[in-house]
Amino acid sequence: MQISVTINGKLESGDVEPRTLLVEFIRYQLGLTGTHVGCDTSQCGACTIHMNGKSVKACTLLAAQADGQDIQTIEGVAPAEGPLHPMQEAFRDNHGLQCGFCTPGMIMSALAMVERYKGEDLDEQTIREELEGNLCRCTGYHGIVKAISAGAKAMQGGA
Amino acid sequence: MYAFDYKKAASLEDAQQAFESADDGTFMAGGMTLIPTLKQRLASPTDVIDLDGIDDLRGITVDSDSVTIGAMTCHADVAASADVKKAISALAHLASLIGDPQVRNRGTIGGSIANNDPAADYPGALVGLGATVHTTKKTVSADDFFTGMFETALEEGELVTKVSFPIPEKAAYQKFPNPASRYAVVGAFVAKTKDGIRVAITGAGATVFRVPEMETALTGSFTADAIADIAVPADELNSDLHATAGYRAHLIGVMAKRAVADCG
Incomplete structure (x- = not known):
């Protein structure tokens, strides 16, 4: 299925399986590897991102659920060339x-x-x-x- | 995860139609239990029907004698609601103790009660306050809604739409949380309502239950001392790696006394 997500202010689209996790889409399809997978059981929080301004665990969301939503990852916190946030x-x-x-x-x-x-x-x-x-x-x-x-x-x- | 089809429902009718046309469909609210279950391959639905797009199922309304919470309202919204804090502060407090901030941003009251995990917090509030559960098919009292471990009065394809809580004179929730998961090892919800005193215990048994002996004693004297000598038998309580049945029986007394004291 096709999804479109605004990620760090940029509109990105991709073809995912319904069972693709949001964190997999972010890391492997968009190449944004700052969001980590630690426990993969929604306990450790290494995969925490913001969806529509709220902190959520990207290992416990389907990519499909993020279709049309506004996502921010660690890469979007400060400009790549600095300075740091x-x-x-x-x-x-x-x-x-x-x-x-x-x-x-x-x-x-x-x-x-x-x-x-x-x-x-x-x-x-x-x-x-x-x-x-x-x-x-x-x-x-x-x-x-x-x-x-x-x-x-x-x-x-x-x- | 096994493969499945995903459908985001736009309305209740849409959700029910999707369920009926699926071979083995399942509804998804916040997904905080369902997605981990799918990941462990403990469930293999053919279709996952996401309820997140049904705006009618979200929201909190407070009137002079009740608080009504839409099924898709997340725990963080209940915990942060100034209206809920004012009307039933114990309910907002209970919501603030579920899981962690990220889980509270996704997990919903409808999902929690439909799942009826024996260690979930919300069943304590529903039974403790004598709430009413509204579904797509019926209106049912909380006492009749929770029927057993992970079992409820919901039938195949039936959805919770909202929960109404009568505003009590006073109420409090105290739980002994599992330090890792924050699930209730034992949670006690005590309320003084216009229909009498209610004491509901979650986490300890197969499903939430009331303690009539404590309710009677508290009707005589609403003090922690009044229930100090009431022991709940351990026979039918849960025993697992977190706590033995005997320890849970002990915690019921401790948490119930704390909740009574907390009522002020």
Whole structure:
């Protein structure tokens, strides 16, 4: 079946099987490999993207479900030639990553979090609860939580 | 996943027509249970009929005595709704505890109750508040809707359209979550409604159930102490790698007391 998706602001079309996962379409057909597949069982959050502005797990959506929808992946967060998005910068500055595998999903969840808590206090406890759907197996969460807190502040500062 | 045909329904009629013309069709709401099930090849429908395009099934309306939630309304929308928080804060709280943010952005109330996972949260709220389930064929009380493990009063091809919750005097939900999945190992929903006290337990048995002894005791005195000595027998409770039946029986008492205390 033919689908069309707006991905990072660009309209893309492709021929998929009904059983093709959205993450497979993004990685293998569109070549956007920043979105990772970790557990492939909707637990780890490495495949987190935004669909119509909401964070979702691309390993637990069919590509067909994204037909006509607006998708943002990690590649769409900042221009390819830089500079980095303030949230990406904050991960770099606060030791928010080590191996980096979970990082694209962490950043997509972080951005959704900042959007959802606009005008409210995104404190440490809230960040930790909001990261329920994202697993890190190497850096540990302290740096990630610090990075999100700093990134949220930088974004609110109009950066 | 085995191969299947995908159809996005534009209306309820469209969805039902697609179901009738399929050899072995299945409806998909948010897909948070169905897609993992398909991926594990535990189901092999010939047709997956996506309900996401049926806008009539989405939305929250609150009037003076009830909160009505469309079947395709996602958990995140219920959790964030100022109207739900004001009318039945325990319901918004319960929705905020389901899964994780990404799952709450996709998972729906209709999908959750139609699936009737024994560890799901929503059945607790439906039975705890004495809700009414509206389907394409009938209107049924929550007490009669959940009939067994992954079993409901829905017939072949029947769809949940909305759920109406009467606004209680007070209500609270407390759960002991599985630390990995956030499913309820045991969840207790306690409500003081105009028709009496209701205590509903999810996660512990084959399906959600009420505890009449606790309801009677709380009618006499609405305090956590009133139910401190009421033990629910472990005989028919679930026992698995997360918790034994005995532990679940113990947690019922703990969670129910916490819920009563939380009612204020």
